[in-house]
């Protein structure tokens with residue numbers, strides 16, 4: 001029997017609460033399925049670790065997880081540690097060296113959930129955002145000189161490489177091709193950013209020739225926010241840079257009802273390194289410890305992990321269980337306007353898994 005070894009890294013704040021729920025659900029699912037086993041190795045890296053050791057993860061941290069089948073990640077961020085330290089010290093310290101260059105973010109209005117847009121219902125909004133996850137605006141190039149002086153200079157340089165843009169574009173076209181509508185929107189800002197973004201547009205047109213059955217179009221990122229809000233039905237798959245897609249996917253999550261349901265996969269498509277699955281949201285210190293974090297984003301991320309591992313059957317079963325639960329407003333957590341706790345939502349999903357045929 002297959003036994004998957006998963007590195008669980010809950011991180012900070014509600015990351016700990018939702019990953020605890022997620023590992024419970026995955027273990028139940030493996031039992032229910034019977035065809036595979038899951039072993040979790042837990043790593044206590046994050047801001048508490050940082051306060052003790054001065055680093056977010058041990059120096060050999062990556063080698064401790066590089067042979068795992070996947071990484072199940074919560075969130076990082078603490079009120080008393082600067083965000084760039086936590087993000088670069090843990091999440092990006094895993095994503096970048098493991099070359100998880102394709103960040104995939106499905107967004108859909110799940111059954112029973114009312115998004116903020118009037119007249120937009122389940123089925124009207126069904127997108128996948130592909131975010132370039134290795135370079136662009138978050139490449140980490142830049143620096144600061146004359147710190148604190150009136151002459152201080154800071155640069156944050158965007159890096160776009162032909163290799164990097166081509167591989168994410170191929171990934172996005174392939175994903176679009178695998179979906180029923182075979183539609184891709186390439187988002188840039190090639191009017192104002194006249195170098196990197198123009199190359200991005202050119203590469204899109206080149207790669208598009210390899211996928212003649214995919215219908216594709218281009219949008220400027222600012223106009224895209226309007227299209228997402230006013231004509232959500234006209235969109236299917238989206239590809240954008242690291243920064244643009246980061247922002248668009250928070251908008252997407254909000255339009256689909258809540259950040260608390262939005263999942264993501266950081267993929268190394270060549271499978272040279274493990275891929276990482278996590279909710280989009282952060283550590284949410286405003287609700288940490290209250291037991292009310294919505295675990296659905298973390299469960300949906302587990303669906304993506306199972307798909308990546310090739311356990312489609314179990315992935316489908318978990319998605320059905322999630323949808324069964326969201327369909328019942330009594331099981332909505334406060335971010336969805338309900339009163340259910342993390343425990344209650346988790347128990348309901350466990351029940352739905354056990355009761356699923």
Ligand code: NAI
Pocket residue numbers: 014074075076077078079083091259260261279280281282283284285286287292293294295297335
């Ligand atoms: P956040 O995503 O933690 O929270 C934004 C808002 O959404 C808050 O009101 C929060 O209560 C709510 N929320 C988020 N997830 C929820 C869930 N599962 N259930 C119910 N409500 C939920 O973003 P924020 O507040 O800007 O950042 C908090 C910390 O998280 C910061 O340190 C930030 O740097 C970090 N962060 C980390 C991310 C990661 O690890 N991937 C991503 C985003 C932020």
Ligand code: MG
Pocket residue numbers: 246247250
């Ligand atoms: Mg974000």
